[in-house]
Amino acid sequence: MKDHHNLIDEVQSVARGERGHLVLGHVGSALAGRMFPDHLQRMGLRFPEVQITLAEKSISDLVTAVAKQDIDVALVRDIETVPSTCITQRYVTEKLFILLPENHVLASRTGLSIQEIHPIPLIGFQDTDEVGIAHIVQTIAHKNGLSLEPTWKVTNIGAIFGMVHAGFGLSIVAESVTALLPAGLSALPLSEHDAESTLFLLWNREQVSPALKKFIELS
Secondary structure: OOOHHHHHHHHHHHHOOOOOEEEEOOHHHHHHOOOOHHHHHHHHHHOEEEEEEEEOOOOOHHHHHHHOOOOOOOEEEEEOOOOOOOOEEEEEEEEEEEEEEEEOOOOOOOOOOOHOOOOOOOEOOOOOEEEHHHHHHHHHHHOOOOOOOOOOEEEEHHHHHHHHHHHOEEEEEEHHHHHHHOEEEEHHHHHHHHOEEEEEEEEOOOOOHHHHHHHHHHH
């Protein structure tokens, strides 16, 4: 009888979203700021029996994984086209900053425009043309009659830091990333008024567990 009651309690706690397992996908920069880590901490404190697995992937891979129901929810950046089975919710919008070596001739400025950085090689992530910060930057460049695509494409923030420090070029990142800057790098705001990047929560409407509802509610 005791085992029967325990089983009922367990089923009820799962139904309430107090127990379960969530696979949370995210772009690497999502962990740079405080919002996502704080969100994870709130979830852990409120629902300690919900097991969370983190999966860092590219934006395109995250969208595919959510659409295929391989991931419960993902934090993706600057997407415009969403699969018909998926839902998005704005998470946070951040100003864009330019990373450059602290001894760079432009490092003493208070901000830089797209025109000023256009001649310098750009280091970005391996995202497709329709998503991510590179897409936002290209859109801003087009408004100014320019084309600005990454000369170098890398897979993680550490590689961007290393290549900028080594003088391969500059990089444009979300403001939260600037909190992680290693010695030798500077960050200046991109001066255009629409130089912003938005993180979205993305989930599949056909795969909404009670635990996922709790996670979304706490965002």
